[in-house]
Amino acid sequence: MSARHEGGCLCGAVRYAIIEPAKFSSMCHCRSCQRATGGPASAFVGVERGQYEQLAGAPAIYVSSPGVRRGFCAACGTSLTYEGDGWPGEIHIYTATLDDPAAFPPTVHTYTADRIAWFEPDDGLPRLPGFGSDAG
Amino acid sequence: MATSHAHEGGCLCGALRYRFEGPPPRANLCHCHSCRLATGAPVVAFVDLAPGQFAWTKGKATYFASSPGVRRGFCNTCGTALTYEAQDMPNEVHVLSATLDDPSLFPPTEEFFAQECIPWVHVRLQAQEGQP
Numbered sequence: 001m002s003a004r005h006e007g008g009c010l011c012g013a014v015r016y017a018i019i020e021p022a023k024f025s026s027m028c029h030c031r032s033c034q035r036a037t038g039g040p041a042s043a044f045v046g047v048e049r050g051q052y053e054q055l056a057g058a059p060a061i062y063v064s065s066p067g068v069r070r071g072f073c074a075a076c077g078t079s080l081t082y083e084g085d086g087w088p089g090e091i092h093i094y095t096a097t098l099d100d101p102a103a104f105p106p107t108v109h110t111y112t113a114d115r116i117a118w119f120e121p122d123d124g125l126p127r128l129p130g131f132g133s134d135a136g
Numbered sequence: 137m138a139t140s141h142a143h144e145g146g147c148l149c150g151a152l153r154y155r156f157e158g159p160p161p162r163a164n165l166c167h168c169h170s171c172r173l174a175t176g177a178p179v180v181a182f183v184d185l186a187p188g189q190f191a192w193t194k195g196k197a198t199y200f201a202s203s204p205g206v207r208r209g210f211c212n213t214c215g216t217a218l219t220y221e222a223q224d225m226p227n228e229v230h231v232l233s234a235t236l237d238d239p240s241l242f243p244p245t246e247e248f249f250a251q252e253c254i255p256w257v258h259v260r261l262q263a264q265e266g267q268p
Contacts, residue, residue, distance in 0.1 A: 010173040010174050010200065010202055010208075034239060035147065035234070036148045037216070038174075038177065038180065038216050038217035038218060039175045039176070039178070039179065039181070039234055040180070040181050040234045041179075042178075043177075043178045062148070062149060062213060064148055070215065072215025075200065076200040077174065077175075077210025077211070077215050078175070078176050078215070079176030079177075095178065096175070096177055096178045096254070097173060101178065101254050102255045102256065105255075116240050117240045117243075118243035118261075118262045119181075119259065120259065120260045121259060123258040
């Protein structure tokens with residue numbers, strides 16, 4: 001049986017589960033993600049849509065760019081999900097909303113061209129100025 | 137640095153906008169579980185504004201009381217987390233600095249709740265040039 005991980009928003013109205021294996025785990029520095037969360041960088045775990053299960057509630061959706069749908073909790077504001085036409089059939093969940101975010105260490109930094117100068121990761125991971133074929 | 141320069145920021149969709157001016161604020165990183173869940177980000181950064189410094193200029197924030205005496209402001213159209221206010225720091229507004237139009241302006245100089253840091257988050261605080 002594949003490992004299952006649960007997560008959700010701050011107020012608990014929206015809960016989900018994802019089933020391993022994940023397609024990737026990454027940290028994104030793009031300006032849109034900074035604005036979407038309010039944090040200096042975001043981390044994502046990507047899975048096939050069929051490996052995502054809605055347990056309670058449902059994220060509200062904001063279309064941040066054409067073909068990009070960002071899910072958040074309408075009651076408390078937590079950013080939860082990202083789906084983009086560039087990644088058909090996938091859903092990317094914000095790693096920090098997992099009950100155990102330590103389970104998915106990122107392996108790459110994406111969109112570091114947008115990185116905030118003072119936000120300097122000290123982890124030795126590869127940095128991509130944009131995105132890779134399998135990065136969130 | 138000019139002390140009266142105004143700074144502006146807002147949410148992803150633009151429904152909420154704010155500004156502040158006055159002396160350069162204290163800036164910090166927070167690793168606490170509540171801040172991480174409020175945003176969805178693995179670590180967050182704040183600028184702490186004194187009473188009277190901060191004003192909304194567009195839209196109306198939605199507030200969530202994440203703990204007794206604490207309210208967090210966010211945009212109910214796009215989900216962006218913007219502000220933190222606590223009764224034990226009356227009339228202060230702590231702004232999530234990634235929502236500033238120029239988020240690079242206020243490098244954090246302190247870290248809070250390091251004991252709650254996600255193990256894979258490794259961030260080096262930058263030395264502050266020209267600061268005491």
